[in-house]
Amino acid sequence: GDSVTQMEGPVTLSEEAFLTINCTYTATGYPSLFWYVQYPGEGLQLLLKATKADDKGSNKGFEATYRKETTSFHLEKGSVQVSDSAVYFCALSARGNSGNTPLVFGKGTRLSVIA
Amino acid sequence: DADVTQTPRNRITKTGKRIMLECSQTKGHDRMYWYRQDPGLGLRLIYYSFDVKDINKGEISDGYSVSRQAQAKFSLSLESAIPNQTALYFCATSGPTADRWGVDGYTFGSGTRLTVV
Numbered sequence: 001g002d003s004v005t006q007m008e009g010p011v012t013l014s015e016e017a018f019l020t021i022n023c024t025y026t027a028t029g030y031p032s033l034f035w036y037v038q039y040p041g042e043g044l045q046l047l048l049k050a051t052k053a054d055d056k057g058s059n060k061g062f063e064a065t066y067r068k069e070t071t072s073f074h075l076e077k078g079s080v081q082v083s084d085s086a087v088y089f090c091a092l093s094a095r096g097n098s099g100n101t102p103l104v105f106g107k108g109t110r111l112s113v114i115a
Numbered sequence: 116d117a118d119v120t121q122t123p124r125n126r127i128t129k130t131g132k133r134i135m136l137e138c139s140q141t142k143g144h145d146r147m148y149w150y151r152q153d154p155g156l157g158l159r160l161i162y163y164s165f166d167v168k169d170i171n172k173g174e175i176s177d178g179y180s181v182s183r184q185a186q187a188k189f190s191l192s193l194e195s196a197i198p199n200q201t202a203l204y205f206c207a208t209s210g211p212t213a214d215r216w217g218v219d220g221y222t223f224g225s226g227t228r229l230t231v232v
Contacts, residue, residue: 044158044221044223046221089157089158102148105158105159106157107157
């Protein structure tokens with residue numbers, strides 16, 4: 001079945017450091033790809049998405065490019081802030097007979113940014 | 116009011132008890148989902164519903180049941196709670212898109228933290 005593998009955390013960075021969180025996927029169809037963020041005590045929020053190969057999703061300084069040849073969707077940010085401390089989830093939704101299938105999530109990567 | 120409201124926010128229950136978690140939404144979305152979050156395991160799908168008459172099992176449906184009472188309400192029941200059902204439970208919704216194959220983001224509730232002792 002469809003699956004998402006993302007780098008294990010926790011990841012600890014100093015403020016203004018460069019962030020990369022790796023994500024690779026396995027899907028039988030042509031999936032849409034997502035990054036969600038979960039701040040402490042809250043539900044998940046959509047951070048960015050990409051629906052076809054070579055698309056780049058971006059939001060709040062975060063970026064990720066849909067790479068079909070490497071089945072990857074790595075999350076990057078050039079300069080992290082303390083407020084970016086959260087858990088980040090990579091996810092996919094494949095095309096099914098009734099529309100897109102429910103989201104399949106990776107295990108999450110906890111990011112801590114220290115001042 | 117939140118777009119997706121889950122009740123209760125926290126619950127402690129005893130092994131063997133029946134418990135219901137409720138979810139209501141004001142998004143007007145047809146699709147609703149229940150996920151379970153465990154440390155180190157991410158979110159796993161329990162059940163989902165694409166409309167009021169449609170209920171589907173997810174990856175980990177054993178020990179759970181659901182009811183879609185209306186477009187806006189989707190409840191999750193644990194018929195006989197056991198300790199390994201201790202987890203954070205999330206309800207989510209998603210709506211239609213202009214392109215049948217397009218996907219908008221899900222809207223998540225704030226979660227119900229359930230502890231089974």
